[in-house]
Amino acid sequence: MTKGVLVIARNNSKIDYVKQANWLAKRISKYLNLPTSIITDNAAYVNKHYPNTFDQVIEIPNEENYTHKSYKDGMYARTNLEFKNTARCDVYELTPYNETLLMDTDVAISNNTLANCFDENNDVMLYKDAVELSNWRDLSEFEYISPNSIDFYWATVVFFRKSPVAKILFDCVKHVQQNWQHYRNLYQITNPVFRNDFAFSIAVHIMNGNKKGNFIKQLPGTLYYITDRDLLIEETDGVFKFLVEKKDSTGYFPVKITGENVHIINKFSLGRYIDEQS
Amino acid sequence: MNNLNFTIFAQNSNFDYIQQACLAAMSIHHTNPGSNICLITNDVVPKKYQHLFEHVVPIPFGDKSKKSTWKVENRWKIYHATPYEETAVIDSDMLVLDNLQHWKTTLDNYDLYYTNKVQTYRGEWADNTYYRKSFRNHQLPNLYAGFHWFKRCEFSHNFYKWLELVMNNWELFYGQFAGGKYFQNFPSIDVSSAIVTKILQCEDKITSNTTYPTFTHMKLKCQGWDKIYVDSWQQQIGTYLDNDCNLKIGNFKQSGIFHYTEKSFCNQQIIQTYENKLGISNE
Numbered sequence: 001m002t003k004g005v006l007v008i009a010r011n012n013s014k015i016d017y018v019k020q021a022n023w024l025a026k027r028i029s030k031y032l033n034l035p036t037s038i039i040t041d042n043a044a045y046v047n048k049h050y051p052n053t054f055d056q057v058i059e060i061p062n063e064e065n066y067t068h069k070s071y072k073d074g075m076y077a078r079t080n081l082e083f084k085n086t087a088r089c090d091v092y093e094l095t096p097y098n099e100t101l102l103m104d105t106d107v108a109i110s111n112n113t114l115a116n117c118f119d120e121n122n123d124v125m126l127y128k129d130a131v132e133l134s135n136w137r138d139l140s141e142f143e144y145i146s147p148n149s150i151d152f153y154w155a156t157v158v159f160f161r162k163s164p165v166a167k168i169l170f171d172c173v174k175h176v177q178q179n180w181q182h183y184r185n186l187y188q189i190t191n192p193v194f195r196n197d198f199a200f201s202i203a204v205h206i207m208n209g210n211k212k213g214n215f216i217k218q219l220p221g222t223l224y225y226i227t228d229r230d231l232l233i234e235e236t237d238g239v240f241k242f243l244v245e246k247k248d249s250t251g252y253f254p255v256k257i258t259g260e261n262v263h264i265i266n267k268f269s270l271g272r273y274i275d276e277q278s
Numbered sequence: 279m280n281n282l283n284f285t286i287f288a289q290n291s292n293f294d295y296i297q298q299a300c301l302a303a304m305s306i307h308h309t310n311p312g313s314n315i316c317l318i319t320n321d322v323v324p325k326k327y328q329h330l331f332e333h334v335v336p337i338p339f340g341d342k343s344k345k346s347t348w349k350v351e352n353r354w355k356i357y358h359a360t361p362y363e364e365t366a367v368i369d370s371d372m373l374v375l376d377n378l379q380h381w382k383t384t385l386d387n388y389d390l391y392y393t394n395k396v397q398t399y400r401g402e403w404a405d406n407t408y409y410r411k412s413f414r415n416h417q418l419p420n421l422y423a424g425f426h427w428f429k430r431c432e433f434s435h436n437f438y439k440w441l442e443l444v445m446n447n448w449e450l451f452y453g454q455f456a457g458g459k460y461f462q463n464f465p466s467i468d469v470s471s472a473i474v475t476k477i478l479q480c481e482d483k484i485t486s487n488t489t490y491p492t493f494t495h496m497k498l499k500c501q502g503w504d505k506i507y508v509d510s511w512q513q514q515i516g517t518y519l520d521n522d523c524n525l526k527i528g529n530f531k532q533s534g535i536f537h538y539t540e541k542s543f544c545n546q547q548i549i550q551t552y553e554n555k556l557g558i559s560n561e
């Protein structure tokens with residue numbers, strides 16, 4: 001039974017996701033003792049810059065029909081960039097492993113909790129709940145995918161085992177993606193940009209029989225996150241220091257967290273930090 | 279194990295509660311084909327619906343609610359009017375969406391059982407404190423008579439005798455146990471049942487924290503919505519009933535007992551769908 005971590009990295013004009021993937025793969029090796037494979041639309045770039053990092057480099061075609069979305073960099077900067085996020089539903093077919101931990105490149109792994117996935121009987125696991133570090137923000141958008149609608153699940157980390165259940169889930173995600181406008185209307189999602197969190201949430205809801213349920217189980221441990229309005233300052237041996245936006249947006253306050261897995265949604269801040277380390 | 283037999287109380291005012299009761303009965307026949315249904319009413323049941331009811335029983339002991347529109351004053355008589363040794367009572371504005379016979383396994387452990395928590399359309403436990411201030415402020419057991427069940431026995435008989443006493447003297451008892459008219463200036467079967475339970479100190483004997491029996495309670499302000507700009511839950515989310523009478527509210531398939539609470543829900547389209555499913559013609 002092969003097992004490993006899989007990441008998707010498709011650079012846009014400003015953000016080097018491959019660089020993040022390289023950084024993450026080293027942390028995965030350190031904390032989870034697992035190989036990491038990468039799905040990318042530019043294998044030559046990966047092989048040139050990071051020839052020894054990845055277990056396998058899986059090349060997919062360049063995405064032509066990508067959308068755009070706003071990327072923030074702390075409280076004061078934002079830019080509109082290409083958003084290439086349509087390959088996640090193909091991961092079931094693309095993964096080289098029997099048991100796969102699919103992860104965003106901006107998840108800072110700092111402990112071995114997620115290694116327990118592989119000992120569980122559940123063929124699919126996601127996070128439904130994650131903990132935001134400001135402790136003041138209105139997080140209702142992460143509770144339900146729209147105010148009257150279904151539970152929100154994070155597609156940030158997904159464990160799956162090659163199995164009929166996992167196949168159905170990914171097929172369902174693919175179906176939702178292919179019929180996004182319909183499902184967007186059905187689930188009252190106002191933002192037109194396709195989002196994997198929503199597609200996975202809808203697929204989980206459908207697999208729960210269109211009811212609230214626990215057919216799909218939650219991943220072990222806690223996933224923390226900072227938003228793109230917050231900043232990563234430094235990290236040493238799993239001790240992260242962040243600057244988090246104040247409630248009145250007059251500045252930042254410092255937050256330190258030790259030995260926890262943190263989703264660093266501010267990609268620019270993460271990129272700067274990685275550059276400083278290299 | 280005997281089937282779950284249902285009794286519905288319906289008394290027309292300026293609204294046709296008999297039509298609601300007939301819809302509820304159709305839903306029971308669709309999902310619980312082995313169950314019998316009794317309707318307690320003084321009103322006329324349309325001919326095409328009469329076969330839905332094994333018994334149609336007149337309200338005994340006169341009509342105590344002639345001056346009221348909500349018509350709850352007679353509800354304590356259900357115990358005396360039902361023909362069944364074991365009776366599941368549901369409100370007329372409910373749909374039974376699943377076979378509930380497995381509930382008997384739990385109910386058989388009790389002489390009398392009240393639901394003490396209800397769900398939202400999402401299947402989450404509802405926070406009903408907006409509607410239940412007197413319950414909270416006066417430490418009344420959080421009971422819902424919308425679904426309750428009893429065996430004909432000494433304990434239930436005693437409970438219902440007390441319920442008769444409380445409902446016939448509700449102003450006195452509400453003043454003593456529920457804050458009086460400041461909280462509620464009309465009698466309610468839920469508050470009255472809670473007061474009786476408190477007097478008899480029998481909460482542990484008549485309810486439990488199990489996940490069922492329960493029902494989905496569609497009162498607007500207990501659905502867990504942060505923002506409500508409308509007066510009706512039907513303006514906030516859609517209702518979808520397919521030809522097999524599977525009900526979806528918003529994005530959620532409904533199950534168990536669905537307490538729609540708003541009279542306009544019982545519309546011709548819903549009624550016609552059930553009639554078609556059960557082969558009831560208008561001729």
